[in-house]
Amino acid sequence: MSGKRVFNWREGDRIEYLAEFLLSGIGLVTPVPRQEEVGVDFYCALADQEKGAMTFGYPFLVQVRSMVKPVVHLKPPKRYRHQKGVLPDHLSWLFRQELPMFLALVDKEEISIRLYSLSPIWFLYHDQENCPACSSLRLVPRTDGNDPGLVGPPRRLGKVTSSPESYEYEVDLGFPIASYTAKDTANRQTLSGQKSSLELCIETDLQSIMFSRADLPHFYWMAETNREKEGPIPALYSKEAPRNVESSNKVYSFLGPLLIPLALRYKADNRSELLEALSDLFREMPANTIPPDLQRALPEIFKT
Numbered sequence: 619m620s621g622k623r624v625f626n627w628r629e630g631d632r633i634e635y636l637a638e639f640l641l642s643g644i645g646l647v648t649p650v651p652r653q654e655e656v657g658v659d660f661y662c663a664l665a666d667q668e669k670g671a672m673t674f675g676y677p678f679l680v681q682v683r684s685m686v687k688p689v690v691h692l693k694p695p696k697r698y699r700h701q702k703g704v705l706p707d708h709l710s711w712l713f714r715q716e717l718p719m720f721l722a723l724v725d726k727e728e729i730s731i732r733l734y735s736l737s738p739i740w741f742l743y744h745d746q747e748n749c750p751a752c753s754s755l756r757l758v759p760r761t762d763g764n765d766p767g768l769v770g771p772p773r774r775l776g777k778v779t780s781s782p783e784s785y786e787y788e789v790d791l792g793f794p795i796a797s798y799t800a801k802d803t804a805n806r807q808t809l810s811g812q813k814s815s816l817e818l819c820i821e822t823d824l825q826s827i828m829f830s831r832a833d834l835p836h837f838y839w840m841a842e843t844n845r846e847k848e849g850p851i852p853a854l855y856s857k858e859a860p861r862n863v864e865s866s867n868k869v870y871s872f873l874g875p876l877l878i879p880l881a882l883r884y885k886a887d888n889r890s891e892l893l894e895a896l897s898d899l900f901r902e903m904p905a906n907t908i909p910p911d912l913q914r915a916l917p918e919i920f921k922t
Contacts, residue, residue, distance in 0.1 A: 634659055637682040637724045640731040643803030644796075644813055646674050657681060657711065658719070664813050664820075668806035676820045678718045680733070685725040690757040700753050700784035705743065709752060712736070713743050713830065718823030721759060721791065729801075732794035734759045735819050735850070737839040739789055740826055741771045744835040744855065749774070753784035759791040760843075768841045768853075792843030795819045795850050815850055822852045832872030833865045867904055874900065874907040881916055893918045 634649070638660065641647045645664040659682045663674040683690060692709060700706065705713070712719070721734040742752045749772055756775070769792040778784045796812040803809060819840060826837035841853035859869050877896060884892045897919045900908070913920035 633684045633724045633726065634682050636726060636729065637680070637722055637731060640724070640729075640798070640800060640803070641680065641722070643798070643800075644809055644816070645676075658715075659722075661717075664816060668809055676817050678720060678816070678820050678823075679715060680720050680722045682722045682724060685723045685732075685761065688723050688759050688761055690721060692755050692757070694753050694778060698753065698779065700751065700779045700782050702751070702782040703746075706753055709742070709755065712739060716827060718820045718827070720795070720819075721757060723759060723761070723794075728799060730797070730799040732759070732761075732797040733816065734791040734793075735795050735823070735840045735843070736789075736791065737819070737823055737826065737837070737852075738769055738772065738791060740830075740837040740839060741855070742787060742789070743830065744837060744857070745771060749787060751782070751784040752787050753778045754786035756786065756788045757791055758788055760793045765790075766844060769839065769843060770841070792840060792850075793845065795840065795843065797845075815845075818852070819850055833868040834859060834872070870903040870907050874903050878908065878912055878916070881919055885916065885918060890918070897921065 638647050638649060641660060641662055645662055648661040650658055650660065658679045660680040662678050662680055664676040664678075666673045666675060681690070694700075694706060694708060698706070719736045721736060723732045723734070724730070725732075736757065739755070739757075742749050742755065752772075755772070769790050772787040772789045775786040775788055778786050796816050798808060798812050802812075822838040822840075826839075829836040835858075836854075836856045838852040838854055840850045842848075842851035859865065877899070881893065881896050884896070893916075900919055908920070
């Protein structure tokens with residue numbers, strides 16, 4: 619009860635107040651209590667309409683920063699010791715979220731907000747050949763038009779630890795997926811366009827999250843974010859599935875049930891050649907991948 623408050627901390631609070639107001643223009647906004655804030659400031663959902671009876675969908679997470687300091691730096695803790703082949707806890711939490719995450723930059727003078735996709739960070743999770751041993755990263759949003767190129771893989775910076783070696787990476791977030799001012803929130807057409815871009819990004823991010831849960835090295839990132847070039851436009855990264863038994867079983871547990879409706883369609887259409895091809899594939903899967911009652915419904919595939 620000192621009656622005092624550090625100026626910089628209060629300015630940070632004001633940024634979050636303004637972000638909450640601006641985000642409410644496109645949907646629901648639920649602040650994370652300060653006591654529980656560990657990297658996410660808001661849980662949000664987009665409004666499906668701009669007037670009348672409203673519904674909401676496309677949930678996502680938001681971390682807020684000021685336009686004055688747009689770069690986010692995730693550093694290792696003191697006395698950090700890197701483990702070879704392991705993404706450290708201070709970074710791995712980013713990939714354990716079940717919802718897409720955005721960086722929001724707020725400008726107090728313009729009363730505006732810019733939302734950037736964090737989808738390029740998936741390179742650090744899947745592309746260990748070109749982005750190995752990450753222990754520190756910088757999330758760098760584009761705040762001007764000086765770099766009109768496509769968004770690519772993160773860029774390796776300096777070495778963080780020597781034994782074992784680990785590195786810092788710079789992640790280019792591209793241009794904002796959505797950007798609007800307080801005045802724009804009164805324009806339904808403007809908001810509809812911003813939400814359409816966010817919906818596309820959220821849909822592709824959700825697929826990337828689903829693929830990662832299945833242990834598939836397969837993800838989308840927003841490669842073209844320049845709105846003057848009809849952005850955002852996603853690109854796809856994919857490589858061969860892991861060879862180890864545990865990962866293969868995880869892939870099959872994901873893929874097997876997805877193929878059953880397709881197999882039933884082939885059976886109804888008398889596509890025996892395709893059923894035979896699926897039969898060969900299912901023989902590679904663990905016996906318990908598909909429940910027994912479904913196996914009995916498809917004797918063409920699950921032959922005894």
